[in-house]
Amino acid sequence: MRRPIVAGNWKMNTEPGPSLDAMVSALAHHPSILRAHHAGITVIVAPPFLSIATVAQSMHGTAVHIAGQNCHHEESGPYTGEVSAQALFASGATWVLVGHSERRRDAYEDDALVGKKAVAAVRGGLTPIICVGETLEQRTAGITHNVIAGQLLGALAIAGRDVFAASVIAYEPVWAIGTGLAATPEQAQDVHNHIRNVLASAGVSIPVLYGGSVTPENAMELFSIEDIDGALVGGASLKPDSFGAILDAAEATWRVA
Numbered sequence: 648m649r650r651p652i653v654a655g656n657w658k659m660n661t662e663p664g665p666s667l668d669a670m671v672s673a674l675a676h677h678p679s680i681l682r683a684h685h686a687g688i689t690v691i692v693a694p695p696f697l698s699i700a701t702v703a704q705s706m707h708g709t710a711v712h713i714a715g716q717n718c719h720h721e722e723s724g725p726y727t728g729e730v731s732a733q734a735l736f737a738s739g740a741t742w743v744l745v746g747h748s749e750r751r752r753d754a755y756e757d758d759a760l761v762g763k764k765a766v767a768a769v770r771g772g773l774t775p776i777i778c779v780g781e782t783l784e785q786r787t788a789g790i791t792h793n794v795i796a797g798q799l800l801g802a803l804a805i806a807g808r809d810v811f812a813a814s815v816i817a818y819e820p821v822w823a824i825g826t827g828l829a830a831t832p833e834q835a836q837d838v839h840n841h842i843r844n845v846l847a848s849a850g851v852s853i854p855v856l857y858g859g860s861v862t863p864e865n866a867m868e869l870f871s872i873e874d875i876d877g878a879l880v881g882g883a884s885l886k887p888d889s890f891g892a893i894l895d896a897a898e899a900t901w902r903v904a
């Protein structure tokens with residue numbers, strides 16, 4: 648059974664204060680949230696660490712789940728500047744992104760570390776959203792399938808089947824992130840189907856979200872693709888109305904007739 652999910656990754660945007668409060672209040676009361684919830688769609692937002700507790704409090708009693716954008720692979724200890732899955736959970740998060748391409752790029756996270764983070768997340772009570780995706784150079788070189796399989800199997804070798812079975816995958820082609828250039832339906836379906844096959848060969852069947860320049864304009868087309876189970880939205884999740892419009896597209900796609 649498919650479990651549609653739409654998540655908004657706020658990245659390093661918003662800061663605590665009145666403008667965040669106004670945005671969160673608009674989101675909490677947005678009619679699209681309730682409609683999506685009734686259609687069986689899981690709605691998630693991933694604020695910066697410092698706003699997780701406040702956003703979680705404001706979203707309490709709504710259908711919006713809270714995610715961290717990253718977590719450390721250990722529960723506690725001498726890791727200056729890091730945040731544990733336990734701390735995220737205690738602050739109100741129930742989900743966490745791991746292995747986002749911006750962390751692979753800026754914090755040199757490799758597949759093994761991503762696998763360890765997925766383990767830490769599940770141990771801390773969070774559902775990991777494991778991100779994978781190829782760069783433009785890799786796509787141009789024709790090695791997209793190999794890269795994606797390597798990322799999945801590299802993390803799976805560390806995390807194990809049970810942790811993967813409790814996770815969600817987000818396919819985010821690096822060249823589509825923040826560029827306004829989303830994957831075409833053919834490109835997205837090709838990789839999503841590949842991801843499903845790689846996971847199936849390991850006995851895992853979990854939702855696969857698409858991320859990379861998802862907007863209210865292209866959401867419906869992306870959601871209608873066979874192997875897409877939802878979206879991980881960056882820029883367009885920062886405005887309640889555009890995030891709401893993407894939720895509406897999800898609702899129209901997955902509403903039980």
Ligand code: 13P
Nearest residue numbers: 656824825859860881882
């Ligand atoms: P954009 O939607 O801004 O392209 O970002 C996608 C993303 O990286 C979500 O995690």
